[in-house]
Amino acid sequence: MxxxxxxxxxxxxxxxxxxxxxxxxxxxxxxxxxxxxxxxxxxxxxxxxxFQNGPINEAGINGLTQEVLLAIVADRLRCFQAGPFACKANACALTKIEEAQHWLQQRTLERMRRGVEGTHTV
Structure with missing residues (x-):
């Protein structure tokens, strides 16, 4: 451990x-x-x-993804920003989380375009 x-x-x-x-x-x-x-x-x-262990096409869906956890954290920060705890630090953190989501989505889209999403192929 x-x-x-x-x-x-x-x-x-x-x-x-x-x-x-x-x-x-x-x-x-x-x-x-x-x-x-x-x-x-x-x-x-x-x-x-x-977390997901192995490619979905080979192992099935067996866990969470980074994208799921980032979506939860982004939602919480958006809620804080809509309430009494809105602040610059939360806004900056939310922006970076959204940027991380963007790059993970771009990685997935690129893998889909190459026909290797859901496999061990790099």
Whole structure:
């Protein structure tokens, strides 16, 4: 297991622990992360985040994508910007997340044009 600490900046994030649970896959990325250190309003303690493992055409849909998590974070920031917590920092963060979404979509479109989306082909 490997710990991630990039999020630690305030007393809330100091208490949240992120662990990488699995070994990197063939593409070099990990697929299973666990966040602990809290008990949510639902009563659940922590969360497992499981990413897609393998190309969809070969492995089927078996996890989340970066795009899904970015869409959730973008939605939250848009809501903050529409409410009493609007600020320049949120606007800048939202812009960068939208930029990341754009580049991931461009990567997918390029792979689709080449006919390799959903496969291990580079």
């Amino acid at each position: 490997r710990s991630i600490t990039d999020h630690i900046v305030n007393p809330v994030n100091d208490q949240l622990k992120i662990e990488v649970i699995d070994e990197p896959g063939s593409g070099g990325a990990n697929h299973l992360y666990e966040v602990t250190g809290y008990c949510g309003q639902s009563g659940h303690e922590g969360v497992l985040i499981e």
